[in-house]
Amino acid sequence: MNVVQKTPGAQEAGNPLQTLEKFGQSPWLDFIQRSFVQNGSLAGLVEKDRLKGVTSNPAIFEKAMGHGTDYDDQFKALASKGNATASDIYETMAIDDIREATGVLKPVWDETKGLDGYVSLEVSPYLGMRTDETIAEAKRLWKTVDRPNLMVKIPGTEPGVPAVRAAIADGINVNVTLLFSLDAYKKVLEAYISGLEERHGKGLDISHIASVASFFVSRIDGLIDKKIDDRLAKNDPESAALKAVRGKVAIANAKMAYQHYLEVSRSERWQTLLKAKANPQRLLWASTGTKDKAYSDVLYVEELIGADTVNTMPPATMDAFRDHGMARNSLTEDIEGAKHVLAEADRLGLDLPGVTSKLVADGVSAFADSFDQLLGAVAAKQVALAGARLNSAKISLPSDLDEAVKASLDAWRKDGTVRRIWERDASVWTGKDEADWLIWLDIIDERISHIDELTSFQREVKERGFSDILLLGMGGSSLGPEVLAETFGKRGGYPTLHVLDSTDPQQVKAFENKVDLASTLFIVSSKSGGTLEPNILKAYFFEAARRAVGDDKVGSHFVAVTDPGSHMEEVAKSDRFWKIFHGQKQIGGRYSVLSNFGLVPAAAMGLDLHEFLESGQRMAYACGSGTPPLQNPGVQLGTVLGVAAKHGRDKVTIVASPAIYDLGAWLEQLMAESTGKNGLGLIPIDGETLAPPEHYGHDRVFAYLRLSDAPDAAQDKAIEVLQQAGHPVVSITIGSPVQIVQEFFRWEFATAVAGAIIGINAFDQPDVEASKIETRKLTDAYSKSGSLPQETPFGRDGDFSFFADPTNAKALDGSSLNAVLKSQFGRVKAGDYVALLAYIQRDTETRQWIQTARLAIRDAKKVATAAEFGPRFLHSTGQAYKGGPASGVFLQITADDVADLSVPGEKYSFGVVKAAQARGDFDVLAERGRRALRVHIHGNLAAGLERLGQAIASEAAA
Template sequence: MNPLKQLAETGQAPWLDFVQRDLIEGGELARMIERDGLKGVTSNPSIFEKAIAHAPEYGAAFERFVQHGDHEPMAIYEHLAIGDIKAAADVLLPVYQATNGRDGYISLEVSPYLAMDTEATIIEARRLHKAVDKPNLMVKVPATTAGIPAIRTLIGEGISINVTLLFAVPMYEAVAHAYIDGLEHFAAQGGDVSKIASVASFFVSRIDNVIDKQLQGKIDAGGDAALKPLLGKAAIANAKVAYAAYKKLFSGTKWQALEAKGAHSQRLLWASTSVKNPAYPDTLYVETLIGRDTVNTMPPATMDAFRDHGKAMPDAVEQDLDGALAILKSLEQHGISLETVTDDLVIDGVRQFATAFDQLLGAVAVKRSALVPVNEATIEADGALKAAVAEASKHWLAEGTIRKLWAGDKQVWTGADEDKWLGWLDIVGQEHAHVGTLARFADSIKAQGFSHIALLGMGGSSLGPEVLARSFGHKAGWPQFHMLDSTDPAQIRTLEAALDLKKTMFIVSSKSGSTLEPNIFLAYFKSRMIETVGAADWAKHFTAVTDPGSAMERVAQHDRFAHVFHGVKSIGGRYSVLSKFGLVPAAAMGIDVETFLTHTAHMVKSCSASVPVDQNPGAQLGLLLGVAAKQFKRDKVTIIASPGIADLGAWLEQLIAESTGKLGHGLIPVDGEPLEDVSVYGKDRVFAYLCLAGDEHKGQAAHVAALARAGHPVVRIMVRDVMSIGQEFFRWEMATAIAGAVIGINPFDQPDVEASKIKTRALTDAYEQGGSAPQGEPVFRENGIAVFADAANAAALGRHNSLSAYLKQHFGRAEAGDYIAILAYIERDKAHLAALEGVRKRLMTHRKVATCLCFGPRFLHSTGQAYKGGPNSGVFLQITTDDAHDLPVPDHKYSFSQVKAAQAEGDLSVLVERERRVIRVHLKDVASGLKDLAHAMEHSFH
């Protein structure tokens, strides 16, 4: 007779430790039941990894599932695995029925990531039990300290459990007690205990694998021949002791009372029964462990071997228990602790299962990426940086840090309040579920004939919509988009001149509703709209985007704005572009928001908790940026974007700088810098090249290639189309959060932005009371240009008799690894931009440091944080001017020019407090002053 089938006569059930789709669909599983007396099947992550990643029969099902609707790797794995589990359960159902629920089970494992979390294990087991919905499913739960109470709870709810990763007899006894307690609870609730089954998977060969190595080490070291007979004996001896415990546990009056109600004993299942040492017989852990009321789950090779030449020896596991105890005692006497070995094996087993799960999900991620349209990124770096990033990836993988991040664990960062600012992680799915609201808003804007949309905001609430507007361009038949994020009177006049107020919808964008700039923008354009359409109709031209319960919401409701949209309180402004703050303007421009979100969701899923670090695009970018800054002092992120998506750089500036620049650390983003010879760039940079497909700029591509050849780290990202820009929003949000974790800061606060706001507010309050701005004395004045410096900076500069000499001395303080930032509180227009770009280029080529050009007060809500709170490596030039034509702020005693002056003064004051190298140059007239400044700069380099 087939030796496998003979096992039934000994009271042992042979189970198969393997599952694969062709085994079920090809009929081999059914044949094994008939031919071998197979009674059950077990699975684990390693088995599914080999199946899903390498077996061709999964390809079509994989592709159908993903193309029907994109999913993250965990969902794809579960879809395929549960399909196999259900099919196998159906094949095994006759065995289950014939044995009255004693056998015929298929096992599915709770995620090993949850092994140390009782409540999460319970929730996951319930979910899997419900998803499979088969009476002959066993959910696998590990025998960890957290697993024991989970087992008790789940059995008490009538869920059959395969307890895995058992090595030690005391832990097995705890598992058995948990099973019995769970049965009693279920019975007390009126449950039918005959419908519950459980096995305790006792691992065998792994014990010998560890102890044999220790024994061989002692033999090799001391030549103690007496130890040789102990080789290959520990695991079997341990199993025999466990079986003796089983017989004792499932006897006596307490168990007999449950048995009378139809309860099944929790059988020992011998797992890990393949032989690791080729010197041992390949059927060793089958023949020696045959016993009544036991299960042996064998991998295919072991099952084939036993079928071929195995011997079914009844009650082998009960033979010579005294000898088994003697073996274990001898091991202790020779300094080998079974308790230590088994404790370590549980920890290692959890780690191995988690690693196998990582490999499984990684394999799924790779197959998914071939089917899903995600912007491709490549990273080039030298060996040292690559190795450091790989080491960081390995650490994050081992610690499960990506999963912790998605779970909202603030310990990923500083343990402050980071968990309260993670709403951006799942906002895409939330917005997609309610996208109809935005579609209806867009239809109303078009139906009412609005020809202009004007966004009034600052920082994150304005820069994201600006990227969308300029990248998508004006769509025929839809309103023209405009944006105001400056208190410069000339900028406000320029905007107003571009608008037909009667056909303009203003979107006032403010999270808190207390931010100065949006409030005074609203006051100004409310006044202008009342003059244009009357007091009864002005509010029909205003939409608010704000957080629920904010001051702006109250204003909008009181004044009866046309629309009020809510943001999410747990999303900071710079992370808000994929929420209503970005999507409301997008819808008003005529962008297909639903398609945009669908494209974006591909990246969200690619960065999800179930994508291992080495396959996770957001994690890889974030670790590169964080490690480069922390370990290699490459803390400048230079952004090069192709013309069609050039404005993406400004959004990245505010995200990176405001998130990471604090506590003396951080990344300094550099956007819009002119392309210069490779020799100009220091070793303090990482370059990010974002190229829109079909928008390649030969000069940019050649420049980036030269930078890579010169050894600079280069990230190349190919944006598939404009609809895929949202993918970059999410990738960089994730990367920035991760870089912050590596650097060791909270990427969601902005303490130094607040410091500047406080000083600005004090000045504007003084204006309200009839006060005036503080008037300092310049250290130098020439032809309508005045130079101001605090005492410390003035002393460092010395006394000079020309503007060029002051500039030469000031910028001469910039050394290797520093950066220079021009902070211009003037109108942001083409002429001013061109003039200052010329100054910037000369500074860059002459000083060979990174350069930044920022217009105030726009930058205060973005890079201003890094300049004040980040590393003290900046050399700053603030530019202010007299405004030729001022504008009053309605309902206030101050003007826009005064507000801008207060903002400049608050900015400068905090820079000085932070001991930054900074001077202020005040221009009497902007146009002539910029020319004189450029001339003086040119002269200073000769």
């Protein structure tokens, strides 16, 4: 806009914009931008043109904030804090602009005694069809901006009308937008009057309340004229009549709205309010820029001039009218002619009611689209300014998958699904109990607000001089802390964190020997408090610690992390544990790493909790409800995973930099338990060394978690080759080890998104419970009889016995180890995966063995492989193996225990529990119709594994 600086108080003779005032019309500007306000341009228009108001909308702010530099300083300040969403940043900057503009226009407000001088700010366009939320938003914005010459824009939709009435009754100035039809305007004017009457009836002042009804003009002609042009192109017999109304319907429609205003203003009802000093709700002509070049560029200004009206003009239209506009009292001219135009439009079937209905729907959608673009631009800028402090992601997909992912992201945008997740809308998934399991969305903020409890505990742990921490847990209670232990190691001045999640007696004994019992802090971690493994581990180590420190001190070496009211809480109180930390009942175990289940061990091992949580907060806010899908890191990742699974790419292959390798074990549980059910889901593949592209089928998605300050050149190259070969790759760059916390939240959010796309409840785990039930049956049987139920192998070969249910046994040759493996691997097809499930001690040697065996299968069969140790995988990938896609081929490995350990207070031992878990797991696999074989090793484990490994390599390649 061209602004001429003038001496204060001077007026320009013959300025058409100033002339509007003589006819009772106020010119407002449909534009706002920070520099425009700050450099005096807005004040210049007030002085030069007698400008009397300003309107804004998302499209205007998007251009100003997303693509200019006006906001960079404030943007950097807000983004640097890391605790603001894109919508928070937008609103903070927008409100600052609105307040500054209201300051410029306050003298106009004073001069006109509150009739003019307003600046409009819109409620969230996402609320266009939601009454209660619109009312709440209007009240919040009114209170936040706190300026008497603010107008809150509320759409004049059917749900918006009662919101208008409520806002007026509450004393809020309202700009009612998106009005196209006379019927809609009548309802809005009634809402205004009713709101004033309600307020006046309570004895409250109404003299300070102002409102405008924004009646849109040019968009009506845009659609009507197109209909006319289409018919003219077909030589319609009514061509002459059609030409006669072209370009006239919108103005005629507006004149009829003004006639209704005049009629109501003369009513006794309005006169009563007028005596109470009520302000009129003026008609504001909106969308007054001319779209059709065949018309005058000031058409929708010159033809709509009249008393008690406003015309809000875009800058170009205001410049044009100032230059060559002609003002006259046009609104009341030729009313009969206007009626004739509308009658002709009706007779000719131009369907003005249908056009206005479409424009309202399109307007609501367009405003939401503009807001998406605005918030998307803000989010993109926020990411750019955050730099390496926010983990980044690059996605490379084959064209067909790329198109499907983009379509899904756009569908989520149009449906507002991200906002629905944050609103706890269970229908995003299956409409069952999902809303009850979403507390994890806010857990970082909640824990930051209670961080003193954890930092106090941290100081006390250091002061007491513990040498070690031994965490006893399973699944969600252990895998997150294990990531922290493996990633951060020992912290100066703090004890070393160890995590035990096994019932293997050799492994339990190895951990006992690893720590100094007299100077160890034991963290017993169990959400439900009733899970078998943490309870028997607690029983064992409580007794061992008692022997080391005595009855009086043993409880002071124990801390419990458990849900309120659980069995473990009762045990902890009874045994006088040092501390009890509560979890959140409505956070599932696999989503609990950012709750006390992850933070208590993090505190004890000496992590900087402020740094840790504030880093996580950056990702949580980046995934917030105000960040559109295309810019939302959690939605982007989840959409790739979910859409890929529906396209047959359900093997999520996790590749992590060596320094953060253990993150894959946590991701396995998160994805498998959340999505692997109802025959659907993601199959996570962790720790499978990368190979050339030809080793992989078309069922993979590769997720590369790259630590930027400790990259692995070989991994980088292998991923690059896979990407070039057309495999789908999501490459996530993690700025520093502490920023793995951001991946905890990103992947939790992404997994929830993937579950929604796949079409399952992402928060239950029915098949994990099935294994627990079978295990309990077997341990109960042992307690009663002193032995587990007898089982008979279907084949033997020296130190090996083979087990399977009757159906599987028929398909397997049990005559020898090689024969049974050959027949089992012979059942592997393209798109399958092979899982090795080893119920043996998990140590350096056995982990190397299982890795060698799985790669031999992968390279021979060109299928995905999983290498898991029981029973820990039962609370992780076990859910997907039983409830997910029926594409798994399973080889369970069990062995005789060299030695066993008793469980204090129980008849069964750790060896019995492990055996019961293995058998319960296998029974459920069989019940689910999985292709499952169990090989049991008798005697020397090392020798048995060596021979088994040789046979696996040989027969997989056969």
